[in-house]
Amino acid sequence: MPSREEENNRNHGQTVRARRRNNRPHWRPSLSDENLNEPQPSGPPQKQYNKFYTISANNGCHLSSIDVIAANREIENTLKGKPTKINETRSGTLLVEVTNCQQSRTITTIKSLAGVPVTVAAHERLNESRGTIWYPNRPNYPDEDLLAELSQYGVKAVYRTKRREHGVLVPTPVYVLTFDGCHLPGHVAVGWTRCQVRQYIPKTRRCFNCQVFGHGASSCRQQTGTCVNCAREQHDLPCTYPAKCSNCKLPHPASSNTCHFYKMEEEIIATLRDKR
CATH class of the missing domain: 3.30.70 (Alpha-Beta Plaits)
Known part of the structure; x- marks a missing residue:
């Protein structure tokens, strides 16, 4: 009957041979492995330079x-x-x-x-970037308090988005943050709440006077306005003419997000954002 020592040696040899067959190297603890579970240093990022x-x-x-x-x-x-x-x-x-x-x-x-x-x-605008976070804000902090808390991350402006419900503007949990730098951090923290920062994608800009994308009514050079629904010269509302887009000439209002020109403007904004 084999002794306990002989049995242990035989089991060890089988383990080594199995490990070699599986091409798995023997693991040995190292100094780096001992520190894997230690918390990594974290803190606000250093201020970015102007580009x-x-x-x-x-x-x-x-x-x-x-x-x-x-x-x-x-x-x-x-x-x-x-x-x-x-x-x-x-x-x-x-x-x-x-x-x-x-x-x-x-x-x-x-x-x-x-x-x-x-x-x-x-440059006044190109050295800043904008991102969005989702923060429920259950303590109901005003934007000024959030700005003071997030200034350590280079945030210089905070804006809480709103949506219209039953004709009333209601605040949402989405915040737009303006950072003093060209690169966005991966996250920010409000107290112990960690919020992921996502790239802010601005909405397409359509002139309410001529209905063309890319500028606003305040800088429009067209003297007479264009109806958003029928593409005729501006007239009394509500418009009773059939819908016709002043951009693509298809039967839908110029404000429709299914318009080819609207989608093309979205692609332009996304391309400019990615190349920045």
């Missing part, structure tokens, strides 16, 4: 008319490399997208280009 800057001439001249070769060389020498992109705007200024944090700090030291005094400033 977009405008450069304008102090005398009001168009920077496209100066010595652009010399000016571009001066920009690259100051930044110690090429920026991601430089674009000329219609107003004659330059829109510069820097590559890293070092370029973000050094671009502000530029005082002149090709002998022309210039001013460098961070």
